[in-house]
Amino acid sequence: MTDAPLARTPLHALHLELGARLVAFAGYEMPVQYPAGILAEHLHTRSAASLFDVSHMGQARLPMSAAAAVETLVPVDVLGLAPGRQRYAFFTNEAGGILDDLMFSNASDHYFVVVNAARKEHDFALLAKHCSAEVLAGRALLALQGPLAGEVMRRLAPEAAALEFMQTCTATLEGAACFVSRSGYTGEDGFEISVCAADADRLARLLLAQPGVAAAGLGARDSLRLEAGLCLYGHDMDDATTPVEAGLEWAIQKVRRRGGAREGGFPGASVILEQLERGTARRRVGLVPEGRAPVREGALLQDAAGRAVGRVTSGGFGASANAPLAMGYVDSPLAAPGVQLNAVVRGKLRHCRVSALPFIPHRYHRRKSQ
Amino acid sequence: MTTLRMTEDHEWIRMDSSDSGTVGITQFAQEQLGDIVFVELPAIGRRLARGEDAAVIESVKAAAECKAPVSGTVTEVNAALADAPGKVNQDPTGAGWFFKLRLDDVKQLEALMDDAAYRAKTAK
Numbered sequence A: 001m002t003d004a005p006l007a008r009t010p011l012h013a014l015h016l017e018l019g020a021r022l023v024a025f026a027g028y029e030m031p032v033q034y035p036a037g038i039l040a041e042h043l044h045t046r047s048a049a050s051l052f053d054v055s056h057m058g059q060a061r062l063p064m065s066a067a068a069a070v071e072t073l074v075p076v077d078v079l080g081l082a083p084g085r086q087r088y089a090f091f092t093n094e095a096g097g098i099l100d101d102l103m104f105s106n107a108s109d110h111y112f113v114v115v116n117a118a119r120k121e122h123d124f125a126l127l128a129k130h131c132s133a134e135v136l137a138g139r140a141l142l143a144l145q146g147p148l149a150g151e152v153m154r155r156l157a158p159e160a161a162a163l164e165f166m167q168t169c170t171a172t173l174e175g176a177a178c179f180v181s182r183s184g185y186t187g188e189d190g191f192e193i194s195v196c197a198a199d200a201d202r203l204a205r206l207l208l209a210q211p212g213v214a215a216a217g218l219g220a221r222d223s224l225r226l227e228a229g230l231c232l233y234g235h236d237m238d239d240a241t242t243p244v245e246a247g248l249e250w251a252i253q254k255v256r257r258r259g260g261a262r263e264g265g266f267p268g269a270s271v272i273l274e275q276l277e278r279g280t281a282r283r284r285v286g287l288v289p290e291g292r293a294p295v296r297e298g299a300l301l302q303d304a305a306g307r308a309v310g311r312v313t314s315g316g317f318g319a320s321a322n323a324p325l326a327m328g329y330v331d332s333p334l335a336a337p338g339v340q341l342n343a344v345v346r347g348k349l350r351h352c353r354v355s356a357l358p359f360i361p362h363r364y365h366r367r368k369s370q
Numbered sequence B: 001m002t003t004l005r006m007t008e009d010h011e012w013i014r015m016d017s018s019d020s021g022t023v024g025i026t027q028f029a030q031e032q033l034g035d036i037v038f039v040e041l042p043a044i045g046r047r048l049a050r051g052e053d054a055a056v057i058e059s060v061k062a063a064a065e066c067k068a069p070v071s072g073t074v075t076e077v078n079a080a081l082a083d084a085p086g087k088v089n090q091d092p093t094g095a096g097w098f099f100k101l102r103l104d105d106v107k108q109l110e111a112l113m114d115d116a117a118y119r120a121k122t123a124k
Helices: A012-017 A038-047 A064-071 A117-130 A149-156 A197-208 A218-227 A269-278 B027-033 B106-111 B115-122
Strands: A021-025 A028-033 A049-053 A058-062 A086-092 A098-106 A111-115 A139-145 A168-173 A176-181 A190-196 A213-215 A282-289 A300-302 A308-318 A323-331 A340-345 A348-355 B004-006 B011-015 B020-025 B036-040 B053-059 B063-067 B072-077 B099-103
Touching: A012 A197, A028 A038, A028 A218, A038 A049, A038 A213, A038 A218, A049 A197, A049 A218, A058 A064, A058 A117, A064 A111, A064 A117, A098 A117, A098 A176, A111 A117, A111 A190, A139 A149, A139 A197, A149 A190, A149 A197, A176 A197, A190 A197, A197 A213, A218 A308, A218 A323, A282 A308, A282 A340, A308 A340, B004 B115, B011 B106, B020 B027, B020 B063, B099 B106
Parallel strands: A049 A213
Antiparallel strands: A021 A028, A049 A139, A058 A111, A086 A098, A098 A111, A139 A190, A168 A176, A176 A190, A282 A323, A282 A348, A300 A308, A300 A340, A308 A323, A340 A348, B004 B011, B011 B020, B020 B099, B036 B053, B053 B063, B072 B099
């Protein structure tokens, strides 16, 4: 809890009306859950569709001319990103650590970025040093996630329903001009909809009125992303964690790697490019604790001999897995599925099995050929 | 139904006989914790001092402790919670009980709150 007054999203009145439990998160008063509860909201997202208010996240637009400048901040192919496409990226520091992760879209006449709420001031200041970023403070962000999301979108905005995973478009929903991407943070098919604050409440109510759609809070969002093996900034990665340690090599395109046309040229390139070829001393892994009790962030990991080999960075209960799940960093020789480790929880050892990620397969909307 | 006595930490105890009582957490506590996914109960025969951590409650959000409302010896635990920890959410003062305790000193009950005092404390 903080003494500073908390900011509210444009959906604050709707959250209260729905009976949300509101908590302080990144300076905002946000719904952690609704009366259904986190387990039910989580399971509903995987079986139908949920609406999440993620308006606390930072949104900005950059001119098309900013692409080369942005490439000096991220180890990602920005110049080669086609119109209507979205890409996952991260800002790095000189040591190769991650300053934040973000979603980056080519909206044809500008770039659209979404960054973490807790990092938006930092990120926008960083961007402002390199290009003329326009912060979109007056916009809400709604995430519609789950296997029914496509069907809902087909009824409301067929042009958005035609998108595939990591594609974007502008669309009119209930008369409101929206920027829509087919992506999310749950491992399910779904959309993120950027809409001006004045239209957000009306649009959210329309989405909630669709068959199969229910509100879900940040609690379910966290357990869904954990099952999906997705990193949470400040927990599973930070300024002392490199993208290679975090297992995010897939997000660094060939063109930015050694031998690529635009090799390096981002902060920490020497460290990251070296690690891409030689590996790292530690790696992010999935962990499945034995029994029913969650193993939470901060728990020390030991090998069978009692030697400290890592630490848990996210842990909780996976409602779909119906089991406790965790992620953490371990010495690379132990970062193989099936390896048995112990987590120290309240002074006792808990058996944990190293697991591949994601725990629950992603169900993104992709063309079969991809 | 025998009356419940509550602690500042949101445990309840209900006397089943002159020297034995059942312990659990309150409706208010389960609402605050959210969905409970695991409860680690004390060993039968364990001696507990008043205020000592007796059980660990894991919800989807966080871990919390259930403290002993009074001093005593654990005589029975609710084994049904191992497979169905959600009983604590559904029926915290009934099927969601945690353990039974033989009290060292029933006078310790006098320090606990009755329903009216507890309601006043938890009212917004």
